[in-house]
Amino acid sequence: MTVSEPPLLTVEGLTTTVSVQGRQAHALDDVSFQVRKGECVAIVGESGSGKSMTALAIMGLLPEPQVRATAGSIRFDGTDLLTLNQEQMRAFRGDRISMIFQEPMTSLNPVFTIGHQISEPLIYHKGLGRKAARKKAAQLLAQVQVADAEHRLSLYPHQFSGGMRQRAMIATGLACDPELMIADEPTTALDVTIQAQILEILRDLARGRGMGLILITHSLGVVARYADTVIVMYAGRVVESGPVAEVFGRPKHPYTRGLMACVPTMDGDLESALVPIDGQPSGVFDRPSGCAFHPRCPLAFDRCWAETPPLEEFRPGHHKACWADE
Amino acid sequence: MSDATGDPQRPLVSVRDLKVQFAVAGGRQVVRAVDGVSFDIHRGETLSLVGESGSGKTTVGQALLGVVPIAEGEMRIGDVSLPARTAADRRRLRRSAQMIFQDPYSSLNPRMRVGDIIAEPLRANGIGATRGERQKRVAELLGLVGLPADAADLLPHEFSGGQRQRIGIARAIATEPDFIICDEPVSALDVSIQAQIVNLLGGLQKRLHLTYLFIAHDLAVVRYVSSRIAVMYLGKIVEIGTRDEVIRNPSHPYTQALLAAVPGIDPAREATRQGVMLGGEIPSPINPPSGCAFHPRCPLAEARCSREVPRPHRLSATHQAACHLLADASEPSKG
Incomplete structure (x- = not known):
């Protein structure tokens, strides 16, 4: 600082x-x-x-x-x-500017995969293609210390524990740097x-x-x-x-x-x-x-x-x- | 109050090898929510889980209240063995064991006046022959928890979170119980209100000779209220001891990690802290x-830790921890 x-x-x-x-x-x-x-x-x-x-x-x-x-x-x-x-x-x-919330279960959409939700801001704001966005999403998820990130992109929020959901939220928030x-x-x-x-x-x-x-x-x-x-x-x-x-x-x-x-x-x-x-x-x-x-x-x-x-x-x-x- | 295991005074509450299991996935799998838990609670003390x-x-507390079925084990509150088998035993238990809940919003009936909420356990247990007597008792109870007598005429929504928790406490002590299970009683409250309730529970304990099982995840709060502390991990007690033994001399690596994770409020000390941070998360109890x-x-x-379940190791008359490394320290030839 x-x-x-x-x-x-x-x-x-x-x-x-x-x-x-x-x-x-x-x-x-x-x-x-x-x-x-x-x-x-x-x-x-x-x-x-x-x-x-x-x-x-x-x-x-x-x-x-x-x-x-x-x-x-x-x-x-x-x-x-x-x-x-x-x-x-x-x-x-x-x-x-991004924001993450207290209750990740209510701020993640239950019907989309984690990978989809982390990719979304990358596609919307940065104009990345699906594939590139997914690759970046895997990196982001790994960065917030989710093991086996590649595989977990295909999972839905209910398949994550509370701590992992919050990590996924942070990854979403970090997506656009x-x-x-x-x-x-x-x-x-x-x-x-x-x-x-x-x-x-x-x-x-x-x-x-x-x-x-x-x-x-x-x-x-x-x-x-x-x-x-x-x-x-x-x-x-x-x-x-x-x-x-x-x-x-x-x-x-x-x-x-x-x-x-x-x-x-x-x-x-x-x-x-x-x-x-x-x-x-x-x-x-x-x-x-x-x-x-x-x-x-x-x-x-x-x-x-x-x-x-x-x-x-x-x-x-x-x-x-x-x-x-x- | 004494912590000595050889105390001639019989513990008020005794739990031995308690197991609670739930069937999941249509009965194909079993969650061992509580997997062989034993402890005693002596009169007048607070044991924190x-x-x-x-x-x-929380499941241990529910088992004590008879809300969940017990798979194995023995439990006793006072002279009543659980689950209570006769109607007379159940009546005695309802009077002598009570519960204070975490959420003061959902645990009070919003349509009942506060006076009726507190009088309900009196009526149900046949305490106070007339309405007048019960009203007198309600006023007394409101005074004990620091609420004005005219609170009896109001509805729960007219009170703040802290005041509602006081109402819940008044209801719990109405039948003059010996034993109260406090399930996260302050975790839903604002920080400036938590201390009020912690102090109130402590004051009532002394005044009414109450015995508490205090279920909480906030170690700082637990430190203030406990006589003894039991640390649970995946359905088992990994360490149990007096407050000072567990807080000052944590012996199980999990207890040590848990204590290191609680931030203090002194920024200078926090800046220099080099605690070992615990990675990963608590695994699923379905497949522990x-x-x-x-x-x-x-x-x-070590290699052995993934093969053998560690047995509780005695560190003092009152302090036990279940870790292979501790057994090594004093019994090198074991195994």
Whole structure:
């Protein structure tokens, strides 16, 4: 990762509006971050924090018209993806930007062979013939460490194990040699030894090819082991971001600190009980005023429910959105 | 609580050589989901069963609850041998053994009010003569799991995942059971909520003298809740011991690989970690590998590992692991 190059992706002030039965709310609110070549950026947060919606917005896959991007920009190599129509977006999606999902069984088509599905983007985007595409597909499958790749191209998704399906998904995502890959909880459905294999492959591919990788996860351990940069989201906003070593080494936002104190770990002190974060995350339509974390925050004071704190850089590269400054 | 095998106190739960088999492919093949599992659980302790999907850990819990038929083996909960043969035994078992499920969304009837969900096991077991008495008990139970008394009048969808899991726990403890099987009770919850439920289960255990079988794949969670840990692979227990024995001194290569695969949250330590990564995946239990089922993935496997099934090797009074290499270390002439 080189810092001098312009970022591959710059998300700035991204805001999405959800409309349901006449009610409107901001699901994402002023989300900003960057991804550089070869960098693994992890987005962490709980359900409803907006991490998956951020990914869908980048992919141009927001479920419109219920959810629309209403402010901000997503600049990828000089183009604001939010200004593209579906036709133009298709030229990026699956080619220069690809995405893999949590549940490979629902994102692979059960009636086509694995080989067919890996070949498809190569035929559509790169104009390869069937034969050439199949040859490339075998290479890709071998690259994600599926043994006997040639033979397995003829199999259907149900004949693969969960881990192999996820590898096949990654192979599909890699087919066109994308500059940016978004992996949305790619290992949540998998066992821990398979998780380690898959994440290792993804990180090595990012570093080896200079591919930007956005890793969406709820696991702080996955972030600590595999990511370079972390973005902590809560209730649709970025509450803290920066290099992983910096953010986890000196967490500043009370939510980040709370998460780190409540997560069971392999090295934490067993004598002291886990310190849970009180309360529950809020829904899109019942977001608290001001800083949405204030009802659960041990440091909250008057200002926190009156005004929303902006995301500010307080140490080089380390950002937080919090009024408290003890 | 004591882990000593010679404890004069009889274990609350005892499982010996349990085998559970399922017929597949129209009866032409057999899946040995649980293939000769033995363990005891003492009063007041938590035994965790860990392993990857397909290891058989959930099936062991189901066998204890009588949900799946047992092919071979003996099981006992309290004084009742399983499967319970008389109606009286079944009644006692329903009262004394309960279960907490993984998914708090699908394990609560969406049309029943929370009060009725929690009162159901009371009614079914003839606890509380009148509706009024049961309501009083429901209010008490809601308090125990940290929910307000007026939660009784609401429907499950009005609660978040963590609150629903509390409802499931209130239902499980309603009949004052001795033994609760917790099947992945926190894995569907958000991280900030997991700690609430882990702490709640721990608090209730102390207060109500509960004994838990905790089935989970998340070793970090398991580390916090367990007195002892049993590691399963392809239907067998490959290692069992006290929490510290298994976590600090893992002796089976599979346990070692499993522990190495769990990422910690300290980035500095993660950056320097040079763990041996386990390749491959858990094989199909329909056609398990010969000898030690772990041998195709084991970095230390020798020729013998593919031929002979390793027997449990005693490492201490409380710690056992089934690996040929361990037997070598102390009994070089064996074989």
